[in-house]
Amino acid sequence: MNRKPALAVVGATGAVGAVMLQILSQHADVWGEIRLIASPRSAGRKLAVRGEETEVVALSEETLTGIDVALFLVPAEVSAQWAPIAAAKGAVVVDNSAAFRLDPDVPLVVPEINPHSLRVRPRGIVASPGCTTLAMIVTVGALHAEFCVDELVVSAYQAVSGAGQGGVEALRTQLALVAGTELGTSPGDVRRAVGDGVGPFPAPMALNVVPWSGALAADGWSSEELAIRDETRKILSLPELRVSATCVRVPVVTSHSVSVHARFEREVSVERAHEILATSPGVVLFDDPAAGEFPTPADVVGTDPTWVGRVRRAMDDSRVLELFVCGDNLRKGAALNTAQLAEAIAREF
Amino acid sequence: MNRKPALAVVGATGAVGAVMLQILSQHADVWGEIRLIASPRSAGRKLAVRGEETEVVALSEETLTGIDVALFLVPAEVSAQWAPIAAAKGAVVVDNSAAFRLDPDVPLVVPEINPHSLRVRPRGIVASPGCTTLAMIVTVGALHAEFCVDELVVSAYQAVSGAGQGGVEALRTQLALVAGTELGTSPGDVRRAVGDGVGPFPAPMALNVVPWSGALAADGWSSEELAIRDETRKILSLPELRVSATCVRVPVVTSHSVSVHARFEREVSVERAHEILATSPGVVLFDDPAAGEFPTPADVVGTDPTWVGRVRRAMDDSRVLELFVCGDNLRKGAALNTAQLAEAIAREF
Ligand SMILES: NC(=O)c1ccc[n+]([C@@H]2O[C@H](COP(=O)([O-])OP(=O)(O)OC[C@H]3O[C@@H](n4cnc5c(N)ncnc54)[C@H](OP(=O)(O)O)[C@@H]3O)[C@@H](O)[C@H]2O)c1
Ligand SMILES: NC(=O)c1ccc[n+]([C@@H]2O[C@H](COP(=O)([O-])OP(=O)(O)OC[C@H]3O[C@@H](n4cnc5c(N)ncnc54)[C@H](OP(=O)(O)O)[C@@H]3O)[C@@H](O)[C@H]2O)c1
Numbered sequence: 001m002n003r004k005p006a007l008a009v010v011g012a013t014g015a016v017g018a019v020m021l022q023i024l025s026q027h028a029d030v031w032g033e034i035r036l037i038a039s040p041r042s043a044g045r046k047l048a049v050r051g052e053e054t055e056v057v058a059l060s061e062e063t064l065t066g067i068d069v070a071l072f073l074v075p076a077e078v079s080a081q082w083a084p085i086a087a088a089k090g091a092v093v094v095d096n097s098a099a100f101r102l103d104p105d106v107p108l109v110v111p112e113i114n115p116h117s118l119r120v121r122p123r124g125i126v127a128s129p130g131c132t133t134l135a136m137i138v139t140v141g142a143l144h145a146e147f148c149v150d151e152l153v154v155s156a157y158q159a160v161s162g163a164g165q166g167g168v169e170a171l172r173t174q175l176a177l178v179a180g181t182e183l184g185t186s187p188g189d190v191r192r193a194v195g196d197g198v199g200p201f202p203a204p205m206a207l208n209v210v211p212w213s214g215a216l217a218a219d220g221w222s223s224e225e226l227a228i229r230d231e232t233r234k235i236l237s238l239p240e241l242r243v244s245a246t247c248v249r250v251p252v253v254t255s256h257s258v259s260v261h262a263r264f265e266r267e268v269s270v271e272r273a274h275e276i277l278a279t280s281p282g283v284v285l286f287d288d289p290a291a292g293e294f295p296t297p298a299d300v301v302g303t304d305p306t307w308v309g310r311v312r313r314a315m316d317d318s319r320v321l322e323l324f325v326c327g328d329n330l331r332k333g334a335a336l337n338t339a340q341l342a343e344a345i346a347r348e349f
Numbered sequence: 350m351n352r353k354p355a356l357a358v359v360g361a362t363g364a365v366g367a368v369m370l371q372i373l374s375q376h377a378d379v380w381g382e383i384r385l386i387a388s389p390r391s392a393g394r395k396l397a398v399r400g401e402e403t404e405v406v407a408l409s410e411e412t413l414t415g416i417d418v419a420l421f422l423v424p425a426e427v428s429a430q431w432a433p434i435a436a437a438k439g440a441v442v443v444d445n446s447a448a449f450r451l452d453p454d455v456p457l458v459v460p461e462i463n464p465h466s467l468r469v470r471p472r473g474i475v476a477s478p479g480c481t482t483l484a485m486i487v488t489v490g491a492l493h494a495e496f497c498v499d500e501l502v503v504s505a506y507q508a509v510s511g512a513g514q515g516g517v518e519a520l521r522t523q524l525a526l527v528a529g530t531e532l533g534t535s536p537g538d539v540r541r542a543v544g545d546g547v548g549p550f551p552a553p554m555a556l557n558v559v560p561w562s563g564a565l566a567a568d569g570w571s572s573e574e575l576a577i578r579d580e581t582r583k584i585l586s587l588p589e590l591r592v593s594a595t596c597v598r599v600p601v602v603t604s605h606s607v608s609v610h611a612r613f614e615r616e617v618s619v620e621r622a623h624e625i626l627a628t629s630p631g632v633v634l635f636d637d638p639a640a641g642e643f644p645t646p647a648d649v650v651g652t653d654p655t656w657v658g659r660v661r662r663a664m665d666d667s668r669v670l671e672l673f674v675c676g677d678n679l680r681k682g683a684a685l686n687t688a689q690l691a692e693a694i695a696r697e698f
Contacts, residue, residue, distance in 0.1 A: 155504035155608035157558045157597065172529075179528030180521075184602030190647040208647040209506045209599055209606055211659050211673040216638050220619065220661040229664070242665045246608040246673060248506065250558055251600050253533030257558055259504035259595040261610070270569065289565050298539040298557040310560050312569040315578070316591045324560040324595065 004032035005349040006066055007342070008091065010082065011073030012036035012047060012056055015165045016096060019335040020073060021049045027339065030346040037063055067091040068349060069342050073335070087124035094126050094341045096334055098223075101127045101231055108234045110134065111340045112282045113141040118344055126341055131333030132156045132224065132247065133231040135256040136325050138306045138332070142280035143273060143321065144236060147264035150319070151242040154228065157250045157257040158213055159297060162329045163200040170199025171251055174206035183207060201249060210249040222247055254330055255297035260323040267318045273311050282332070287311050295326035304331055353381035354698045355415055356691070357440065359431065360422030361385035361396060361405055364514045365445060368684040369422060370398045376688065379695040386412055416440040417698060418691050422684070436473035443475050443690045445683055447572075450476040450580055457583045459483065460689045461631045462490040467693055475690055480682030481505045481573065481596065482580040484605040485674050487655045487681070491629035492622060492670065493585060496613035499668070500591040503577065506599045506606040507562055508646060511678050512549040519548025520600055523555035532556060550598060559598040571596055603679055604646035609672040616667045622660050631681070636660050644675035653680055 009024070011017045017038070024034060025048070034049055036056045043058040057063045059082060064070065070086040072079045076097040083093045083100065100106040100123075107117040108127045118126060129137065135156075140149060160167035174194050183189045184207040194204040203210045214224035229243035250257075277285040286293050287309040295307035306327040314320035327333055358373070360366045366387070373383060374397070383398055385405045392407040406412045408431060413419065419435040421428045425446040432442045432449065449455040449472070456466040457476045467475060478486065484505075489498060509516035523543050532538045533556040543553040552559045563573035578592035599606075626634040635642050636658040644656035655676040663669035676682055 153502045153610045155595075157506070157599070175524060175528040179524040184647070185650060187651040188648060189650075202641045203645045204647050207601055208645050209601060210645050211606070211608070211643050212638060219664075220636070220638065220659065221664075222638070240665075242663070244610055244663050244669065244671055246504075246610075246659065246671060248606070248608065248673070250506070252556055252558060257560070257597070259560070259597065259608075261502045261593055261595075287569070289561060289569065289571070292551045294560050296552045296557050296559050298533070298553050299537060301534060301538075302536040310569065310595065314591070314593050315568075315570075316589075320593065322593055322595060324597070 003349055004030060005068030005346050006033040006035070007031045008035045008037055008064060008067040008070040009073065010037040010059055010070060013038040013042045013045065014073055015161050015168065016073040016330055016334040019330040020071065020339065021047060023335055023339045025050050027343065030343055035063065035067065061085060064089050064091065069094065069345055071338055071342055072096055073338070083125055084123070092124055092126070092345050094128060094338050094345070096128045096338050098130060098227060100125050101129060102234065108231060109341055110137055110141070110235055110337060111344065112138050114235055115344070118341060128334070128338045128341060129231045129235060130224065130227050131162050131329035132158060132256055132258065133228050134333045134337055135306065135327035135329065136258045136260055137232060137235055138280065138282045139277060139308045139323060139325050140260065140262060141236060142276050142283060143262065146272070146276055147266045147268050149236070149241065149262055150265050151263040152232065153244050153261040155246045155259045156248060158247055159252040159254050159256055159329055160205055160249065161254045162256060166200045168253055170197060170201060171205045171253065173197050174204055178206045205249060205251050208251065211246065213247045213249055252297045254328055255301045255326055256329045256333060257297060257324065257326045260325060261320065262323065263320045265319070268313055268321050270311050270313050273321055277308050282306060283308060294324060297326055300326040301328050303328060304336055306332060352698055353379060354417030354695050355382040355384070356380045357384045357386055357413060357416040357419040358422065359386040359408060359419060362387040362391045362394065363422055364510050364517065365422040365679055365683040368679040369420065369688065370396060372684055372688045374399050376692065379692055384412065384416065410434060413438050413440065418443065418694055420687055420691055421445055422687070432474055433472070441473055441475070441694050443477060443687050443694070445477045445687050447479060447576060449474050450478060451583065457580060458690055459486055459490070459584055459686060460693065461487050463584055464693070467690060477683070477687045477690060478580045478584060479573065479576050480511050480678035481507060481605055481607065482577050483682045483686055484655065484676040484678065485607045485609055486581060486584055487629065487631045488626060488657045488672060488674050489609065489611060490585060491625050491632060492611065495621070495625055496615045496617050498585070498587070498590065498611055499614050500612040501581065502593045502610040504595045504608045505597060507596060508601040508603050508605055508678055509554055509598065510603045511605060515549050517602055519546065519550060520554045520602065522546050523553060527555045554598060554600050557600065560595065562596045562598055601646045603677060604650045604675055605678045605682060606646060606673065606675045609674060610669065611672065612666070612669045614668070617662055617670050619660050619662050622670055626657050631655060632657060643673060646675055649675040650677050652677060653685055655681060
């Protein structure tokens with residue numbers, strides 16, 4: 001590194017942005033200027049980064065000028081429009097949205113799994129995977145390196161902050177309405193109490209789980225479910241991998257959990273899986289039910305690694321492992337993975 | 350039916366008992382005396398059934414005398430001790446606990462699936478399955494009749510009332526502590542707020558999901574996970590069926606949900622699956638994501654049927670269906686199934 005590159009954080013005021021500012025303040029400081037950018041609505045707000053109050057500026061061609069690395073932590077349609085503009089102005093873009101994840105000219109990178117992919121970026125854009133894929137991919141990738149994954153069946157328990165700050169506010173508002181009541185025992189009582197306050201969700205989140213996230217894609221699948229399949233295939237370079245995902249939103253603020261049923265080409269054992277997971281970077285093995293040890297969002301939130309527990313071999317299939325993984329969707333699931341990619345790019349300067 | 354049999358409700362004061370008293374008050378009245386029984390702690394309490402205040406009596410040989418049909422809605426160790434006594438005194442026992450479900454001399458019955466099994470009961474005891482098995486078995490059984498099930502991978506989203514009244518109280522207490530706060534965003538903050546008030550659960554339930562229910566069984570599996578496998582095999586008469594289950598407790602008061610990945614021997618189609626599910630007794634097909642239609646506990650609680658939605662065929666396996674099912678664990682998952690069995694037995698008198 002010869003000089004400290006200038007960094008733009010586009011979407012600094014959002015749920016992912018807030019965690020990014022924490023991370024930038026805590027990690028080794030590899031950046032020159034850090035420019036905070038959001039929509040015109042937020043221009044003039046002050047946010048703390050690296051211990052300094054910094055004014056937020058509105059996203060524009062001008063505010064992207066002179067930037068070396070631009071982090072996009074904004075809705076996909078904003079990334080789709082503005083990331084190519086930032087790249088054309090000379091920045092390397094690390095995009096956290098779904099806009100470019102499946103673009104064959106954009107690498108989709110998890111540093112623990114496919115760091116080499118970062119180097120080839122024809123469009124000047126690198127994508128960070130979705131938060132549910134990231135919650136499971138580090139553990140699945142580590143096991144794949146030894147056993148060769150053949151099929152994944154995953155059911156997700158997604159936190160409301162996966163839908164951004166608006167999701168968190170909706171859950172908190174709803175919890176205040178149901179706490180101290182007898183709600184949750186007759187049909188529609190929670191729905192009536194919550195009224196129209198469902199926020200970004202299609203049904204109440206307090207005292208409920210909702211088997212839907214994303215938009216309607218083909219044949220009854222949701223866009224998030226297909227994204228888990230397509231992103232996993234791309235990251236692992238297994239274009240034919242069978243992946244069936246079900247996305248369910250749960251009343252947790254932050255940290256996604258995933259129940260993973262993984263079939264491999266080779267025979268597996270819990271013992272060997274434990275050894276692999278215990279020594280994989282970015283993974284914490286927390287698997288002793290007799291001692292009350294299994295990952296839960298309440299313990300995992302705010303931490304960097306992916307936590308894994310409940311490792312079991314299927315009773316009647318020696319090629320199948322069951323896992324329960326938990327990862328902070330705003331950290332490894334978003335801001336941390338994006339920051340890891342940006343820091344690797346900073347080393348090129 | 351020549352005479353109205355005398356009924357005992359053992360465990361009338363519990364979570365399942367409360368719903369049983371509602372059902373007995375609403376269904377066609379096929380019973381003579383209804384005797385309410387619980388532990389000595391509850392003796393003398395008055396509960397309403399069929400519109401009458403009825404005094405609870407303590408469980409004893411005496412209070413089981415003169416009973417034709419005895420419903421056991423008590424912990425498994427109480428059933429294990431007392432159900433054979435009730436049977437020896439001439440009652441037909443319908444047991445709702447796990448004590449006899451896998452006993453080869455006790456039929457395990459779901460009226461929509463294997464009603465014929467009810468007739469052969471060498472021990473005078475009939476068992477009702479566990480609440481998670483019941484949440485999925487009516488839909489899986491209906492599809493099995495057409496497509497022949499070959500493998501099930503299920504992840505459960507279990508409500509706290511599955512752990513009884515104590516589970517409901519624990520969640521309500523915890524929600525009062527977290528509502529109106531910023532909790533759920535830093536490691537252990539929910540755990541600290543909740544303190545020792547985790548009730549019957551091994552971790553906080555508010556703003557959390559907990560991948561554990563039941564006791565530790567073999568090789569890292571929980572007893573509830575193995576029970577889902579063993580009960581499903583017994584009900585469907587498929588002793589070799591591959592079933593991998595993961596049980597996760599969620600902060601919902603009542604209604605279990607299950608994400609089901611079902612592989613069949615025959616080719617499946619969503620269209621035919623819809624036809625089957627739309628016409629199966631005890632099932633509501635609620636599957637139009639574009640119109641916001643998929644089952645959630647908040648809509649299902651307090652209703653009798655199993656609700657099913659999110660029906661999808663695997664993209665790369667024409668023998669696999671994905672489903673999301675939701676059923677009230679205190680109704681079909683416990684009291685309703687038990688009442689259905691008892692009413693069928695009442696017709697023998
Ligand atoms: N939340 C997660 O767990 C997660 C995980 C992985 C990826 N992601 C992705 O990360 C992105 C951000 O998610 P989030 O959860 O942080 O959302 P959020 O809380 O809703 O924040 C959105 C951010 O985008 C900014 N923004 C919106 N429209 C803009 C515009 N026209 N021009 C400039 N800035 C604009 C907002 O600025 P204002 O405050 O000015 O409106 C805000 O900073 C999304 O693409 C999301 O899918 C999220
Ligand atoms: N909750 C569910 O979703 C569900 C579903 C399917 C099956 N089950 C099974 O149904 C049974 C009851 O569950 P629950 O959820 O209703 O539990 P619960 O709310 O804890 O109620 C337990 C009931 O058992 C009675 N009891 C306890 N010890 C007794 C004793 N020594 N003698 C007589 N009665 C005694 C209690 O009476 P007191 O009030 O006097 O203590 C109370 O009526 C359990 O075996 C459970 O596994 C539950």
